Amino acid sequence: MFRALAQEKRLQVLSWLKAPAAHFPPQVDGDLIRDGVCVLRIAEKLGVKQPTATRHLQILADAGLVTATRIGKWTFFKRNETAIGRLKSELIEKM
Amino acid sequence: MFRALAQEKRLQVLSWLKAPAAHFPPQVDGDLIRDGVCVLRIAEKLGVKQPTATRHLQILADAGLVTATRIGKWTFFKRNETAIGRLKSELIEKM
DNA sequence: TACAAATATAGCAATATAACTATATGAAAA
DNA sequence: TTTTCATATAGTTATATTGCTATATTTGTA
Secondary structure, eight states: OHHHHSSHHHHHHHHHTTSHHHHSOOOSSSOTTTTOEEHHHHHHHHTSOHHHHHHHHHHHHHTTSEEEEEETTEEEEEEOHHHHHHHHHHHHHHO | OHHHHSSHHHHHHHHHTTSHHHHSOOOSSSOTTTTOEEHHHHHHHHTSOHHHHHHHHHHHHHTTSEEEEEETTEEEEEEOHHHHHHHHHHHHHHO
């Protein structure tokens, strides 16, 4: 989990996803809030290519910090607040 | 800071230093609690050579998680609870 | 002053990470 | 069914990290 957060870009994504509508343009398919943000939008905003963004998002997902939802040809990512909450208390005791 | 914690060995050290007396033998010079634990003891317990332990401890120190105290020829490391407390609340809001 | 002990630094090898391009896969549209 | 679009995977390269050994530095002691 700390490894997942040990990268400015991933911290950045996690922060943007707190308020998707404030950081990403409206989406035609897939609601920003309910479903999450599409990979290409995140890649653009991060300033990296799509495969790189996908990799970062997989790392965040493996750590349980975000969840992926595939709708049609899009994959949307959003924060997993439940897991993040659990991880917060866990790391509080670990530190 | 997350990078400093993104390594099992450094997390381990930070955890041991919560209760130095429970994890390290008594020291002749430098009190375990007041001054901290000597580098060689930490290296032994980690199962790495002294320069490697020194490097890990420097990384923890750079992140502000521990402080070094030189007494004579020994350098003792202990947790910086004040800084750790600040970092905790900071990361809580960052996540 | 010379020597010994503890730690710090330099330099190197192995591995991990992050970026890219090229390509494969999955799903919708023509 | 072919094409197209979005994402995933494979493979490569550059850089960062982690470990080591050798050596320098700092400090106490003979």
